[in-house]
Amino acid sequence: MIRTLHRWPGLIAAILLAIIALSGAALSVYPAMEAMNAPGASGMSVAELASRVQAAEPTVEQIRRAPSGKITAYFYKGDQPAAAIIDPQTGASLGAADVPALQRWLTNLHRSLFLGDGGRMVVAAGAAAMLTLSLSGLLLITRRAGGWRQLFSPLRGQGQGRRHSAIARLSVWGLMLSSTTALWMSAATFGFVPEGAGAPAFPAEVSGEIGLVPADIAALQQVSVDGFRSLTFPVAGDKTDVFTLKTASGEGYIDQGTGALLVWNEADVWQRTSDMIMLLHTGHGAAVLGLVLGFSALSVPLMGWSGLRLWLAGRAGRKRADTPAGEAETIILVGSEGGSTWGFAHTLETALTATGARVHTAAMSAFAPDEWKKARRIILLAATYGQGEAPASASDFLDRLAALPMPPAAPVAILGFGDRSFPSFCGFAEKIGRAAEAKGWKLLLPMDTVDRQSPQDFARWGRALSAAIGTSFDLNHQPTKPKTRDLVLVSRRDYGAEVQAPTSILRFALPKVPFWQRLTGRAFPDFEAGDLIGIVPEGSVVPRFYSLASGSRDGFVEICVRKQPGGLCSTQLTLMEPGDRVQVFLRHNPTFRPQRGRTPVLLIGAGTGIGPLAGFARNNAKARPMHLFFGARHPSSDALYAEELAAWQADGRLCSVTTAYSRGSAPIYVQDALRRDGERVARLLREGAQVMVCGGRDMAAGVAQALGEILAGKGMSLASLKAEGRYAEDVY
Structure with missing residues (x-):
């Protein structure tokens, strides 16, 4: 029974386990390299570190410390966000914090085989197979050795079987640890494990004072860099914002004017367990352990080959710095x-x-x-x-x-x-x-x-x-055309003709590619509603971007397009007929999507901004509380997704739908609809609701003003929502 339990998972999953193991072994080198190259900061306080970084990078928004000791600062260089590895002794940049392309590739291969959530489930199944192989193999080695006490005695036998057992006896411990922790991490990815305490609720009251530097904050002076995770700085000039401190023991907020610790959440058992699991699996923070696990992983293809030969034998008689x-x-x-x-x-x-x-x-x-x-x-x-x-x-x-x-x-x-x-x-x-x-x-x-x-x-x-x-040079500017894929239009729905604003919902077929192309990363990438599709119009190399109203799981690519006067791309798109093709590429937009959890979500948009919001509702099969506020010109011509919105409200994907038509019988804009429903909006925000806004800049400004008025005097503000990651915009 044990031999059968050991043999068939190994034979079936041999190639999968070899891919996972080899990519894991390669990844185990990076924590060690990171730890070796990380400048020492032992004994330093977070206050001292933050002051040095802020002196070197005045626009710093956040400082993070990796378990390896590497410290990264996030700031702005001009209007462009930047990140750099920091020397804690000086606060100066040691270079860009970009993850090497090979490491990103290996990570994606190791976690999901480039197949998104489906790949993650396959990897989880591989981890379960590895755990089964490890436990059954350990029992077989023990029985072969004559009992647990003889487990490390000289091995009996000869040839391939002896070599197989010798490798397994050394590596099985690391493989059991790796597979067990991988299963835990997979369970956490799919929400089967509690997320832990996390951040506390944003403080209802702050001093309203600003200007205190990190060096003078006692709460930061008392925290050693050794246990530090991250420090987020308040928005410059925002008296309602705070410092956000996260350590291995918990997370909380510090008043930027008085330095007082306003609120603190201790890390609970789930959070501490998850942190420990991450350390044990990746080696981040325990480089030597990571290397040991990497060496254990290298044994997988060796044992797979030797195990295959043993089975066959049994079957026979198996990829710039400028001037200051x-x-x-x-x-x-x-x-x-x-x-x-x-x-x-x-x-x-x-x-x-x-x-x-x-x-x-x-x-x-x-x-x-x-x-x-x-x-x-x-x-x-x-x-x-x-x-x-x-x-x-x-x-x-x-x-x-x-x-x-x-x-x-x-x-x-x-x-x-x-x-x-x-x-x-x-x-x-x-x-x-x-x-x-x-x-x-x-x-x-x-x-x-x-x-x-x-x-x-x-x-x-x-x-x-x-x-x-008086200098001779030529400017030969060649816009770089991104690598694109062809998408075929399968259907279209048209709106807006009556108000001279032609708008279309376009649905394209998702490209079908062989499994081997997916395995080598050549398939169309996985995507979610809210990601961006870049469309390169005919006769141009300059792409235009549209927010996606669908995700990979929907099996199609959908966007909302309004024809712009003289717009090359929008004109081409709104003239397309089913069967026509367009060149596209994908750009992920991870900051614009609902956060995990069951807290309510306020979806606010106007015009074609309904696209990603409709995508969020479409994928809300678990009936998370979602409330939509949608503005358009006229109900008879611009009611985008009207049928779907009614259906989604009926089946619980949307709790409420509030429409605002600026040219209807009772003209109203979406920001006015928010004010009219201010008490309900405020209640949802007190319950932890996330706000997601999509549409034109003027609309977004009006929505922000309306929400500011609704929140005034209620212990919340737009700044506090942004600080908590509860306010996201996709504005054009």
Whole structure:
């Protein structure tokens, strides 16, 4: 019986277990390397560490310490989020905190075989098979040795059987530990294990004071870096925000004005057990143990091969650092909303650097000419948002320029980026030009523009710039086209024609690929509602992004598209017929999806912003409390997903659906609907509800204002929701 129990799981799962074991063995090296390279911080307090990091990176938002001792800081570089490994002795960056591509690949292979939740279940089954093999193998070795007392006596027999037993006797202990902990982690992934105490409720009252530095906070002085997990800083200038401290023993909040520990949750037995399981399985925090488990894992393919030969024998008779701003001759400042203008800035920086120039590139919000002592020229690459407004990375540039007592000494070149089909083409760049003229800022060359990210326009401007600064270079900007897959449209539903706002719900077939392609990572990636699909329209290499209204489990790809005047991509999409193809790629958006748990979710959107919210409701088979607030123009033309919303409310996937039509018989906007239902909204937020907002920027601003009014005087604020990770936006 024991021999049969040992033989068949091994034969059936041999290849799977070899893949899991070899990838696990390779991964076991990383914790050891990380521990060897992590700078020492033993005996240091969190207060001291935080002060050093904040001095080196003033925009720091969070500091984390890995079990290996590696310390990572998360901050902003211009308007771009960045992360760096930190030297705790100085607080300075030791380099980017990017996970090596090979490590990411191995991790995805080891956890899920690149197959998403289905792959995780397969891996869990593999862990169960490994545990069965380990226990039955141990019993067979013990019986062969003559009992437990003789387990480590010299082995009997010879040949393949003896070698198989010798390897197993040494490795079975590590394999049992690895498989047992893997089963626990799999159970936790699918919600079969309690998550633990977690963060306490956000404090109802804070001092309202700000300005206390970490070095002066007693609660941080008393915590050693050795037991530290993470420290999240309050949002600058937000008097309602707090420090969030997490250690091995618990998690809590610290008042940023008084340094008082406001509330604290001790880690419970489930959380401590999960932490220990993670350490025992991965070796993070116990590098030597990790290496031992890795060596044990290496035995799996050896034992698989020897076991196969024994069975056969029985059957026969079986994959940049720029110049500091203070040292640069050329300062390139970028104002970008979607990020594409940064690509042009990189092309310009590369070309200038090739001529020997010292170049510094940053966001326009970092405008500080008094600090650029060696600057000989300032180049502004400015995109336009909306009706001539500043993009996110240049929000306060004009205010900073106006506040200067004198114009910058270095002359300026202004290049606007936009789409000539819109009435406010390069409107923000023109505002900069007028402000520069009013300030008396000398122009290096006349303001120019780039239409629809044209490489030709950029190259033409580059020749003018080259002549103006007396240096020969060419700007050959080639937008990088991402690797795409073809999707075939299978159905469409059209709305909005009556209000001159054509809108479509487009459903595409999910590509079918062979298992071996999934195994090698060549399949269409798994995705969830709220992730982004990049669509490359015909005749362009510039993608447009749309939020997904479906997940992989739905078996299709669905988006909502409104036709924009002159919009290349939206026009192509809204003209598609079933059977037509489009080129796409996937971009994950993990910050915009419901958190795990049973707390309520408020879904708030307008127009095509209903897409991902409908996807969340569609996948709410467990009937988690979800409440939808949806705004559109007119009920007879813009009631997107009307039939589904009614069905989902009937079967419990949606607890309530509140609609707001701005052109109906009683015009109302979605933010007004929130105010009208303010008491219920406030009650849901007191119960821990998460807020998810999707739609246009103006709508999102109106929703934020309405929620701020609803929460006023109720011990909560928009800032506290964001600090707790309970407020997420997908705004365009």
